[in-house]
Amino acid sequence: MQRPHTDGPRRALVTGGASGLGLALVTLLVERGERVLAADLAERPDSVPAGAEYLPLDVRSQQDWDAALRWVREAWGGLDLLVNNAGVATGGRIDVESMSDWERVVGVNLLGPARGCHTVTPLFKEQRSGHLVNVASLAGLVHGPGMSSYNATKAGVVALSETLGFELGPWGIDVSVVCPAFFRTNLHESFAGKDSAMQEAGARLITEASASAQDVARIVLEGIDKRKPVILTDRLGKQAYYGKRFARPLYDRMMRGQAARLARRAGQDPQEFLP
Template sequence: MSRRVLVTGGASGLGLALTRLMADRGDTVLVVDLADERPGGLPSGVTYRRLDVRSQQDWDAAFAWVREHWGRLDVLVNNAGVATGGRIDVEAMSDWERVVDVNLLGVARGCHTFAGLLKAQRSGHIVNVASLAGLVHGPGMSSYNATKAGVVALSETLSFELAPWHVDVSVVCPAFFRTNLHASFAGKDAAMQEAGMRLITQATVDADHVAAIVLKGVDARKRVILTDRLGRRAWYSKRLARPLYDRMLTAQARRLARRAGADPDDLSS
């Protein structure tokens, strides 16, 4: 049965990979992204509209389009996001405001806009793309971790809140995979951005691999979708072997400090 699907940030990366898979299986897909004109690479038959997830006006326009052309929505994929990284005393508050507005409030706006429709039709599925950083909170990424943890919390809340109306909610928590997310890095902490770009560009899996796992998780109506062995190991270590988890991330923080030219044990640094 063909579903009607809206994908934010669907012109590239994981959003595009999900769009292709859904279109291949016969879903009717509306992709929204920042480009004014339809980007290349979208499958034929997929509809495109411009939408900035920071703009409630854009969300209202997308809602009006869905009501007029489809009359319903089966799956909302809140995928749009930006990368950021920085130590708390280095990253600017303006960078915090940017990533919160996109990664957290952008997801919240999407859920807020379409929740009423999904409740009224007594069906639907919200898929919020967070990150392993929403579950495992390594050093030097406080703003990114905070937004992705917020998406995890929002998704869990809505999974209970919307369940009486038969609306499912899944949160996707992938580790690093090859995508163009690193192109959105901005901010003052060059050391953290360099480390983040290296983790993304040198990852062993790509967006297509992750998208296939995500789609299986959505079909299975999983509330939390972990996409790789590293993510599962880190998450279970935090839950079941907390001392080991703490030692690992403490060591990671010391390596980060030394790469940035500071020795935590040197009082003069």
């Protein structure tokens, strides 16, 4: 896979870079000869490839983000690519999931990318170049029942990315949002909260998916190379996205069917509540 011509290897910072999609992206970037700083919560794990630098970073901490900015300025003299990949899984019906669960997922999935963009944008403006890549989800475009907190944060990341694409374009800064459907990763291990039924269903969809994190990472890097504003990684995602846009009645019927099945699994017949 060839990247566009530049004056040298790209300097890339990838959050959530010690596992899952983040690790797959870090590994591929290293294999392509890019300079990579992987960032994650723990001290350097064994999983991070030898060719990558590593920095502990909690995306909820502005102090950690400031430290990461200092690192890239001092070690590399700048940054070319920020991949806001760190995230957690969540799932729950609105009357079951707690507000503390909402606060957790908003802090990581939405405010994490916002902090990253906020932190590096002044540097990118100085350079008059740079690429912000925010990893959202198909759930940011297609909003099924029983996942309100997750859907809301991922939709927020889509909105953030579209906004910044227009806002930062005059400075030569590219912005992409990645919206993958389910793929095999360890994301389900971050599930927490009260709605165990939704979490079990989500974990099943992740662990039984046909695509791997490596498969998705290759498609994501191709989209980054082409500077695509929206990177869809699979046929299911494209069908759902375009179905919502161009066949809305069918999309609505499918979502109402999912909601009815969810209610039945919870032991409630929606028909009982009709007047």
